[in-house]
Amino acid sequence: MRVLWVSLSNEAEVVMSHKRCTQCSGEVTADSDFCPHCGTLFVRGEPAVCDTHSESEAEGVCIICRKVICGACGKQKDRRWFCTKHRGVKVEQDWVLIFESPEINESELVKSVLESVGLHVVVRNFNANTVVWEGGGDSMVSRQTLNRPAKVFVPIPEYEDALKAFEEWESASEDRS
Numbered sequence: 001m002r003v004l005w006v007s008l009s010n011e012a013e014v015v016m017s018h019k020r021c022t023q024c025s026g027e028v029t030a031d032s033d034f035c036p037h038c039g040t041l042f043v044r045g046e047p048a049v050c051d052t053h054s055e056s057e058a059e060g061v062c063i064i065c066r067k068v069i070c071g072a073c074g075k076q077k078d079r080r081w082f083c084t085k086h087r088g089v090k091v092e093q094d095w096v097l098i099f100e101s102p103e104i105n106e107s108e109l110v111k112s113v114l115e116s117v118g119l120h121v122v123v124r125n126f127n128a129n130t131v132v133w134e135g136g137g138d139s140m141v142s143r144q145t146l147n148r149p150a151k152v153f154v155p156i157p158e159y160e161d162a163l164k165a166f167e168e169w170e171s172a173s174e175d176r177s
Helices: 104-116 140-146 156-176
Strands: 002-007 013-020 027-029 074-077 080-083 095-101 122-124 150-155
Touching: 095 104, 095 156, 104 122, 104 150, 104 156, 150 156
Parallel strands: none
Antiparallel strands: 002 013, 013 027, 074 080, 095 150, 122 150
């Protein structure tokens, strides 16, 4: 366990204790009921119950929507808990994929839309484009030809807001067409 001293002003100091999750080794506050990185529940006293099935004991917390889930309404994927609704969401480290395209300009446009509503956004490509060919290199044309999309990610806690903002923008774009 690690203790951090955070100075809020010259007059006050606050102590925050942290611990490591036993499942994923992610750092969580000592008073956390679950790990935000993997969804593992930290049971204290009585077992937690599922948000949907109150008669069922909870097995984890969806890392996307924070819903407490049992085995019937959620599953672990890559050692992380997801509810049925979010089972198909792609996660890399603590970031969620919101959009991907071989056209970097489209990805940058989506990034701008999401940043305009105050979200934290990263555009990445986890599959490096290492092939250089006649007129190629790392360009929009080579990404399309080699199928290496630019990917737009947001932090896990911002996924729901990002999805809503993206869908609203996409709908407005279709209305203008």
